[in-house]
Amino acid sequence: MDKIKVLVAKPGLDGHDRGAKVVARALRDAGFEVVYTGLRQTPEQIAEAAVQEDVDVVAMSILSGAHPHLFPAVVNLVREKGLKDALIIGGGVIPESDIPALKEAGIAEVFTPGTPTGKVVDFIKAHVKK
Amino acid sequence: MENIAEEVLKGNRLALAKAITAIENEYDNATEIMQKLYPHTGHAYVLGVTGPPGAGKSTLTDKLAKEYRRQGKTVGIIAIDPSSPFSGGAILGDRIRMNSLTLDPGVFIRSMGTRGSLGGLSHKTADAVKVMDAFGMDVIFVETVGVGQSEVDIVKAADTTMVVLIPGMGDDIQAIKAGILEIGDIFTINKADHDGADKLATELNMMLDLDGVIKDWRPPIMKTIANQNIGIKEVVETFGKHHKHIEENGQLTVRRTERTKNEMLDLLDSRIGQYIRSKVVDTGKLDELVAVIKAHETDPYTEANKIVHDLLK
Numbered sequence: 416m417d418k419i420k421v422l423v424a425k426p427g428l429d430g431h432d433r434g435a436k437v438v439a440r441a442l443r444d445a446g447f448e449v450v451y452t453g454l455r456q457t458p459e460q461i462a463e464a465a466v467q468e469d470v471d472v473v474a475m476s477i478l479s480g481a482h483p484h485l486f487p488a489v490v491n492l493v494r495e496k497g498l499k500d501a502l503i504i505g506g507g508v509i510p511e512s513d514i515p516a517l518k519e520a521g522i523a524e525v526f527t528p529g530t531p532t533g534k535v536v537d538f539i540k541a542h543v544k545k
Numbered sequence: 546m547e548n549i550a551e552e553v554l555k556g557n558r559l560a561l562a563k564a565i566t567a568i569e570n571e572y573d574n575a576t577e578i579m580q581k582l583y584p585h586t587g588h589a590y591v592l593g594v595t596g597p598p599g600a601g602k603s604t605l606t607d608k609l610a611k612e613y614r615r616q617g618k619t620v621g622i623i624a625i626d627p628s629s630p631f632s633g634g635a636i637l638g639d640r641i642r643m644n645s646l647t648l649d650p651g652v653f654i655r656s657m658g659t660r661g662s663l664g665g666l667s668h669k670t671a672d673a674v675k676v677m678d679a680f681g682m683d684v685i686f687v688e689t690v691g692v693g694q695s696e697v698d699i700v701k702a703a704d705t706t707m708v709v710l711i712p713g714m715g716d717d718i719q720a721i722k723a724g725i726l727e728i729g730d731i732f733t734i735n736k737a738d739h740d741g742a743d744k745l746a747t748e749l750n751m752m753l754d755l756d757g758v759i760k761d762w763r764p765p766i767m768k769t770i771a772n773q774n775i776g777i778k779e780v781v782e783t784f785g786k787h788h789k790h791i792e793e794n795g796q797l798t799v800r801r802t803e804r805t806k807n808e809m810l811d812l813l814d815s816r817i818g819q820y821i822r823s824k825v826v827d828t829g830k831l832d833e834l835v836a837v838i839k840a841h842e843t844d845p846y847t848e849a850n851k852i853v854h855d856l857l858k
Contacts, residue, residue: 418658443635444629446629448634450656452640456644460647463647464640467654
């Protein structure tokens with residue numbers, strides 16, 4: 416029984432996680448096991464939780480604008496800790512102009528406001544390494 | 546990753562994570578990993594934490610784990626949440642209460658979905674405990690899903706079982722029903738600052754008074770306010786007392802022998818089931834049988850006996 420396991424994480428200091436919860440719920444309904452760690456996590460906490468849970472996907476959400484710093488920091492830590500194949504994706508309030516640099520840093524895809532949740536599910540199914 | 550079992554024994558955290566995944570997903574190397582780790586198990590003390598949803602099991606486990614860390618013990622935590630019977634997906638949310646433990650190198654937390662198991666644990670929980678045990682954890686918490694009245698598998702997996710309750714969940718008839726109230730070695734009333742905590746303690750005491758046989762361990766009733774760290778030390782002390790008690794009176798050996806026996810039987814059931822399925826389902830024989838049984842030319846009891854007799858002689 417091979418299940419896709421996803422860590423949904425909120426790095427940084429955002430005050431609410433409505434979006435992350437909506438995505439977590441959609442992923443659950445798609446048959447994924449979703450580990451949710453709640454608000455205000457450091458990149459170190461996210462990477463270590465990803466290792467302990469041995470997830471296939473790390474899905475991060477940021478609203479505050481700290482993504483240029485925090486997203487790459489998580490990618491580096493996750494890879495350093497040995498999760499070489501984990502698919503890392505991001506979402507939230509992210510300007511189009513920032514997306515190329517994030518992809519360059521190892522974020523496989525960035526989902527901005529208005530994305531149907533089904534698109535996230537399909538992307539994971541198509542790109543996860545299992 | 547190669548040599549997962551060897552790496553687990555060396556203390557590699559990624560290997561510990563990979564080993565549990567292999568077991569949970571029944572990868573081809575799962576049996577080999579367990580065979581290699583099994584000789585190194587039997588040192589950890591396993592604490593079961595169970596109770597209804599929202600009782601504070603995760604918050605309590607977080608605080609209790611920190612108390613053990615203060616005493617220099619290493620701690621493994623397996624937190625189980627329900628899988629959806631419809632999509633098979635799950636939200637594993639227990640870690641939210643334990644975030645401050647994530648970066649402690651002496652703690653390892655793993656969430657598991659029940660994946661169809663109905664007893665409050667997942668089928669692979671016992672093996673995940675063994676992996677953490679072989680890794681060298683001194684204490685392993687197993688936190689069940691939020692339970693109702695009859696999910697009592699935890700008693701088979703844990704050395705000491707704590708039932709966490711909260712005030713205001715029903716009158717005293719609830720306390721004399723069978724099920725989870727029979728399995729507590731320790732009862733903890735969490736959120737003890739809420740109305741009704743004393744009443745609940747009284748009701749639990751009355752229930753314990755009704756136990757006909759005189760037992761040498763009367764489950765203590767503890768009170769905690771986990772999110773304020775109140776009553777935590779006392780619970781850890783009580784775990785210690787119960788451990789000492791069942792070690793001295795031989796119950797610990799009895800419980801662990803019983804567990805080994807159950808695990809062996811479960812393993813046999815599952816291996817034999819797989820074998821029979823490989824001979825009956827995968828070969829198409831089942832469909833043939835179903836057709837004749839539906840036509841009432843024979844009956845399922847006769848056919849099942851025949852298959853078992855032919856395959857297992």
